[in-house]
Amino acid sequence: MNTALLGFDAAFAVALSGLCTAWAQSRIGAAGAGAIAEKPETAPMIIVLEALPETIILFGFVIAFLIIGKM
């Protein structure tokens, strides 16, 4: 039972951080596409900004990994 709960928690950590990352990237992607359309020279900066929210899912993964370590 305890193992099942921990497994669920680990999955929840990854799923929630994944959803948040997707939402943030969608907003940044839309605005970034607009900025690049008008000013192509901003592309490198936009790519960096687009990648930033991926740290969120990395945190989720680390938390999930720590939870799995307790199993």
Place this chain on the structure above:
Amino acid sequence: MLKADHGYANARVRAMKSRLLDQSVFEKMLGMKDLSEILTALDKTSYRNEVHEEVLKAGLLVGIEEGLRAATSADLQKILKIIDLEAKNLIEVLLGRWDVQNLKTILRGKHIGAAKADIISSLAPAGCLHDSVLQELAEQPDIRGVIDLMATWSIPYSKPLTAELGKYQQNLALQNLEFSLDKFYYQNTLARLTGRSLDIQLVREVITREIDLTNIMTLLRLTRENLAPEEKEKYLLAGGRRLNWGSLVKLAQVQDADDLIVALEKSVYGKVLQEGWQLFLVSGKFSVIERRLENQVITKNIALFRADPLSIALVIAYIWAKLNEVVNLRILIRGKEVDMPAKMIRQALVLV
């Protein structure tokens, strides 16, 4: 319901905003000797391609003006393409203001028998009515021809004009036709702006502020013409932002323009009216008050650049800033063409 996401459009508009000319460019242009120097200066702006294309076709003055019109029109069309449907409907409502302005320009031109080219050069490069439609309307021999053609093409503005045409033909008073257009536009617009979203509220704010200032100008003009209060009321528009119908009726009772300025002293428009009134007393030109009130509208609407960055405030502010820029450029090149002193040209510009 999820809030509409204007992230893509706003990012593009923000980038387009960075291409607007700043005050220093206008200062440089004011110091230039002639149109050819201004043409060279425009080479470094977003107007470059359109202006050069039109100058080759139509010569320096007309070419620059046509180039500015073409570039602005293309800019506005681009905005309508990149925003979502709901925002597009709202922006089209706002652009209707320039349709009314352009139709008034055509009617005024026909009223005084102006040449087609002069009418067309005075049209604003904005609005939902296509350039070719406006050109065809400007080609009509008289006001009746313009209204008949509008009715044939089912342009909605033909309804109020057709209703007033009989009166116009009797007394040749253009203000009735113009007022019927204003009334039709503002009533229809306010009826469409129902809902509580931030975007709708923003557009409503812009429209109702304009109604207030139109009413103030109407009251000032009619009070100077010594019209009876009940006659003045016929030319007032309902639905203002700060001045409701009750206060408008009270203001219509005021018999003297000086007293009207005093009566409006404590309203939000008091300060700007006082300034305009002082300028009028010095220059004797009533148009300076009108220009001062227009400045107020332009400044307030361009200030929307600082409003909620996730709403369509940015788009509204950009449209006003762009059209103000084109008007400024046209004033500048017209002034340079007739060798007007830089100081006088600067006074006519609205640099926000």
